Amino acid sequence: MRIAMIGTGYVGLVSGACFADFGHQVTCVDKDGDKIAALRRGEIPIFEPGLDALVNSNVKAGRLDFTTDLAAPVADADAVFIAVGTPSRRGDGHADLSYVHAAAREIAAVLSGFTVVVTKSTVPVGTGDEVERLIRETNPSADVVIASNPEFLREGAAIRDFKFPDRIVIGTSDERARKVLGDVYRPLSLNKAPLMFTARRTAELIKYAANAFLATKITFINEIADLAEKVGADVQEVARGIGLDNRIGSKFLHAGPGFGGSCFPKDTRALVKIALDHDVQLRIVEAVLAVNDNRKRAMARKVSSAAGGSLRGKTVAVLGLTFKPDTDDMREAPSIPLVTGLLDLGAKVRAHDPVGMEQARRELPDIEYCDDPYACVRGADAMVVVTEWVQYRTLDLDRLKRELAHPLVVDLRNIYRPEDMAALGFIYESVGRGLEPRK
Missing domain, CATH: 3.40.50.720 (NAD(P)-binding Rossmann-like Domain)
Incomplete structure (x- = not known):
């Protein structure tokens, strides 16, 4: 599978490296040119045990790459994961979704063929609806399904959590999207990780409730x-x-x-x-x-x-x-x-x-x-x-x-x-x- 990971923060980098280690072709995208240049040199911007070796081995194997330009990776991707930051908004404590919305618009403009766009960032209930609205508004002819796939990674144990998860929650009611994301996570079937399909809003709420x-x-x-x-x-x-x-x-x-x-x-x-x-x-x-x-x-x-x-x-x-x-x-x-x-x-x-x-x-x-x-x-x-x-x-x-x-x-x-x-x-x-x- 070809995967585009939008965002190279904690969730994006760990998820991208682990997907690549599963054998998928992964391109991680970030607007920060200095961060991308550092990642290409093998310099990891966060401390997470084992992440540097995981990134470097998959870069060397040709399964993991980094870029500031999302056009080609998104156009080629079977699945595009949005893993940008959602910090608390000043004043009211609500999640700031400006980065998610900006990513959705940029992704929409370059979609090609059937693609599953997945929100992996922690987002309020209903964000998937808004992402879908923005993508269809930007590119009405796009053949796209929006899904939710919240992360449950503990800092300090993130790689093990990704490879041996308690559960994988996927929020989509679309059969094509279920098949694509089932194939993305298929390598974990040997670990008998429970793959839980729900409605999109339910998946979004599961993360916050947990x-x-x-x-x-x-x-x-x-x-x-x-x-x-x-x-x-x-x-x-x-x-x-x-x-x-x-x-x-x-x-x-x-x-x-x-x-x-x-x-x-x-x-x-x-x-x-x-x-x-x-x-x-x-x-x-x-x-x-x-x-x-x-x-x-x-x-x-x-x-x-x-x-x-x-x-x-x-x-x-x-x-x-x-x-x-x-x-x-x-x-x-x-x-x-x-x-x-x-x-x-x-x-x-x-x-x-x-x-x-x-x-x-x-x-x-x-x-x-x-x-x-x-x-x-x-x-x-x-x-x-x-x-x-x-x-x-x-x-x-x-x-x-x-x-x-x-x-x-x-x-x-x-x-x-x-x-x-x-x-x-x-x-x-x-x-x-x-x-x-x-x-």
Whole structure:
């Protein structure tokens, strides 16, 4: 199959490389000439484990190419995927569809023969209808079907998620489109990935509903963590106890400083806006957003409380800046309100992250960055773990204690065991692990 992928951001680049690895002929298109030139040189603009090798091997095999001109790839394509950004619109939280609409018009002008145009970007319900209207308005004679195929990729595990998906959702009622997209995903049949065909609007809503539900699980366990601290319970054991129930499941029940990233905050806000546009109030999702925002802001106060109630003039070492490990993504990262709050409370902040410091400097320019975690904590009055990078799990704790001016560790990801930290003489604060009263 010949595939044109419009957009070389996170979704477009990962999807394009994986489709090429399936054996399809894929051309990725982007208006950013510098990005395309870098990709042709083998330089990957995002950090995703294994993506550089996957891209380079398929370029070498002649199955993957990059260009700024969509005319030829779209004209030759059996399927055209729209994978451009849909950031939150300023003011109302609705998804900004300007890039999707622009792509639809450009695609329409160069379509040739029967083509399936697929929205892979996360888009509000009804976007496929508007894409179809724009394409038919621009090119009334086009032989085209518009489908929806939302992505469910986790940053840091995107390639595995693409090749071993829980499900593939395709929104179309057209038999020709079902056959084309069935052939696109046919290589996954060996993995027995369930191919789920739905109506287009249903597919669009599935994406938002999935992210909102996962965000709700995270927010739920974070509120239980607050209660666990007060009553002397261990939220990690609570999470395991409820996660063993098959109706609940253990994933996304890890207490921490709140969810971030490119999907959950943006998509939950957009879902609330979609509902309001249709006179529906999603009270649970609205509460999830409010609780999550409040939690992020509260983390700086948690550090201050652990440090005796004041951070003025003290140095705080922050380990981990990206919203999760195995990515360089700083979008909506909990580290941003945390660090901002620490600075507002009068602290001096140093930070380290294995791969995200270049991106972090754009968001947090007023702090010191260290290339080594031990240098980061040297002479600091407190160390705060914000992102659960595996490198931080294996740090030499004896050395950490020697480097710190004051042996205070605030572990917002619960990567250390309280008994180990106590034995080494740390003052240790974690999330949702209260001290059970002695009997």
